[in-house]
Amino acid sequence: MQMSPVRAIGSHKESNPMSLLRRFAMKIFEHDFDAYAFSRQMTYHEPTVRKEFAKAVPLRTVVVYCYDPRAIGIPAAVAREFDEVYPGEIVTDEKGNKSASTTSLFEVIVAGGRAIDALRSITVAQHLFGIENIVIVHHTHCGATSFTADGIINAYRHEHGRDISTLYDRQSISISDYMTSLKHDIGLVRKSDGTPSHVNIYGYVYDIDTEGLTLVVEDSGDRTSARAEIAVEIEDFTKIVTDENFDREVLQSDIPVLVDFWAEWCGPCRIVSPTIDALGVEYQGKVKVAKLNVDDNETAMRYGIRAIPTVALFSGGDIKKTFVGVQSKRQYEESLHALLR
Ligand SMILES: [Zn+2]
Numbered sequence: 001m002q003m004s005p006v007r008a009i010g011s012h013k014e015s016n017p018m019s020l021l022r023r024f025a026m027k028i029f030e031h032d033f034d035a036y037a038f039s040r041q042m043t044y045h046e047p048t049v050r051k052e053f054a055k056a057v058p059l060r061t062v063v064v065y066c067y068d069p070r071a072i073g074i075p076a077a078v079a080r081e082f083d084e085v086y087p088g089e090i091v092t093d094e095k096g097n098k099s100a101s102t103t104s105l106f107e108v109i110v111a112g113g114r115a116i117d118a119l120r121s122i123t124v125a126q127h128l129f130g131i132e133n134i135v136i137v138h139h140t141h142c143g144a145t146s147f148t149a150d151g152i153i154n155a156y157r158h159e160h161g162r163d164i165s166t167l168y169d170r171q172s173i174s175i176s177d178y179m180t181s182l183k184h185d186i187g188l189v190r191k192s193d194g195t196p197s198h199v200n201i202y203g204y205v206y207d208i209d210t211e212g213l214t215l216v217v218e219d220s221g222d223r224t225s226a227r228a229e230i231a232v233e234i235e236d237f238t239k240i241v242t243d244e245n246f247d248r249e250v251l252q253s254d255i256p257v258l259v260d261f262w263a264e265w266c267g268p269c270r271i272v273s274p275t276i277d278a279l280g281v282e283y284q285g286k287v288k289v290a291k292l293n294v295d296d297n298e299t300a301m302r303y304g305i306r307a308i309p310t311v312a313l314f315s316g317g318d319i320k321k322t323f324v325g326v327q328s329k330r331q332y333e334e335s336l337h338a339l340l341r
Helices: 005-011 017-036 046-056 074-082 119-128 149-160 178-191 246-251 267-282 329-340
Strands: 061-065 090-092 098-101 105-109 133-139 200-206 213-219 238-240 257-262 288-293 310-315 318-324
Touching: 046 098, 046 119, 046 267, 061 074, 061 119, 074 105, 074 133, 074 200, 074 213, 105 119, 119 178, 133 178, 178 200, 178 213, 238 267, 246 257, 246 288, 257 267, 267 288, 267 329, 310 329, 318 329
Parallel strands: 061 105, 061 133, 133 200, 238 288, 257 288
Antiparallel strands: 090 098, 200 213, 257 310, 310 318
16 A cells, blocks of 8 residues: 555654653643542542532532524523523632532533433532532424434435434434423433432423423422432541440451540641541542541550551551551552552
């Protein structure tokens, strides 16, 4: 096969200095982005971060609608119908960083407003913010009514040589009639394990010319199952130990115990504390996580602990490893992995 010289150089990435530079730049960026990921922070504690998220947005309603530009009035129409705050205002913290919003409505914008594409977003919205209503809106003159499931499947076969016949449930591909599509979607959302039972689900048709909404299907949530509180208490996983219960909770424990020796006045202890809590959640059932206040208890003296924070890993009644000072979560994890192996 003949290749032009230009093409040949381009195809050999190793010999192209620009691609090497670019790869190098990518590496730096990959590294830097860690600063923006909650889960990459040293003090990351999943339940705490989740609680903060729930407080950041007073979300109540998720609206699923079509990406047709003529359907852009849907979220505002739904906000009026449900008395929601939309688009609300961005709230900034004392440093001027965007940290929250007053909106109570989230949009999930997908082809035809079909629920199939929205299921994961609904699950995540519930997990992070908690929701009360899911509103599925299909609109008049929608492109999703212009083709059939067979039509798109055949076109893909001919134009791309791809078989998409089993990719999606056929009833979710296009819209044959609004009643059928909305009923199907409300059923799909209700059936999803990501939809909590207390959530109300509505199906509306939006008229793109009058901008009016017509309620077609309504499926009220289970009133007896109260909106679950988004809160996992740290105390559920972290055991408070004292001189009195130390033997029982630590030395006689069936599983290894990570003990955080701390005191109120110790600044670095406050940095270590959430890491220890996070390990308690991560290793629940495998490793017990405990905290002992050195001012209130003499046990620390028994083990010759002179500096805090000190975190000691106990197994079978003995100290297997001691960490003095602030450590990264990974350092604790490595020792736990080694011990559990
Ligand atoms: Zn549409």
